[in-house]
Amino acid sequence: MDKIVSKIAALGVPGLVFLFAVGATGLAGAASITAALAALGPGGMIGGIATLGIMGLISEAIAEYGFDAIFKAVVIELYKRGEDPESLFMKIDNYPVSKGLKLKLKEKIKSLEKEQVKNQDNITQQ
Structure with missing residues (x-):
């Protein structure tokens, strides 16, 4: 159905x-x-x-x-393609979505940044 x-x-x-x-x-x-x-x-x-x-x-x-999952996946893909996090935050602020979704998207980008820094630290330690 x-x-x-x-x-x-x-x-x-x-x-x-x-x-x-x-x-x-x-x-x-x-x-x-x-x-x-x-x-x-x-x-x-x-x-x-x-x-x-x-x-x-x-x-x-x-x-x-669902709308949230598609939106989140698009923002993550933009980040992976090298989009600057600050420009992504500006784009997110201009999106016609709820404040809650904007916060979720920004938190996801922040977590991706932390993960990237952690991975870079692991590479330099090896």
Whole structure:
């Protein structure tokens, strides 16, 4: 049952976004579809189709793992790719998420920093 609900949610979000975009164009028929797809993404209609596909993947991941887990994984990946912790803290402060999640994300980065310092100390001692 949970898998079925997550698949419906994954298909539903892009569909709802597309439906809203079509309604917002004020056009009818094929012109409304073309205008909606062009408005949804960079690069015209192809970009709009790609944007809807990406929305489907993201919404499926959120349905399966939860928003907090996805957000945390993205922040950890940014840190692992060499993003400066201070710039990550600034980004986190600007995210439209709860204060509690912001604190959790910042604590995770701090723990990753401590772990990295500990690993570097172990390497230099060997």
